[in-house]
Amino acid sequence: MSYLWGYLFIFAARVTDVSLSTVRTLLLVRGKRLPAAILGFFEVSIYILALGRVMTTLNNPLNLLVYALGFATGNFVGATLEERMALGYLTVQVISRETGSDLANILRAQGFGVTVLHGEGRDGSRQILYISLKRKFLSHIMNTLEAQEPDAFVTVMDTRLTQGGVFARQGK
Numbered sequence: 001m002s003y004l005w006g007y008l009f010i011f012a013a014r015v016t017d018v019s020l021s022t023v024r025t026l027l028l029v030r031g032k033r034l035p036a037a038i039l040g041f042f043e044v045s046i047y048i049l050a051l052g053r054v055m056t057t058l059n060n061p062l063n064l065l066v067y068a069l070g071f072a073t074g075n076f077v078g079a080t081l082e083e084r085m086a087l088g089y090l091t092v093q094v095i096s097r098e099t100g101s102d103l104a105n106i107l108r109a110q111g112f113g114v115t116v117l118h119g120e121g122r123d124g125s126r127q128i129l130y131i132s133l134k135r136k137f138l139s140h141i142m143n144t145l146e147a148q149e150p151d152a153f154v155t156v157m158d159t160r161l162t163q164g165g166v167f168a169r170q171g172k
Helices: 002-029 033-055 061-085 100-109 135-148
Strands: 089-096 114-121 124-134 153-159
Touching (some): 033 061, 089 100, 100 124, 100 135, 124 135, 135 153
């Protein structure tokens, strides 16, 4: 029974520390140094405990297997956590074939700031919409775009820093 608890500890510790590592890295990329540092403290503490458990029992190959499984699972859990947390901002660029102005008005009515530029594409004049938003609103924007203009060319880019502008304030 003590082996089972040991395996469970190693697995849970690795899932936790790798999940923290994933979120910490993304916080750093988004310029959130203090929360990243705090997560890093807990991440490395848990990592050392798990590694210590494996290193003191190198004669048990199942510990290494459980350690590796915890690492793989931690990557998945960390990415899922970060996706659900939806930290940061995005810029969505929409190149409209037909309804750029109408689409901009629909998005503005939903509370989003939209900047419209005019451009020339291979097949003629196009309207280019720029929408900066919190990541948590991406699925809402994508659903609106799919419903209003499914043939629009859409790119989504991470935005590291914002200043000023119009952002949707309520949950959409």
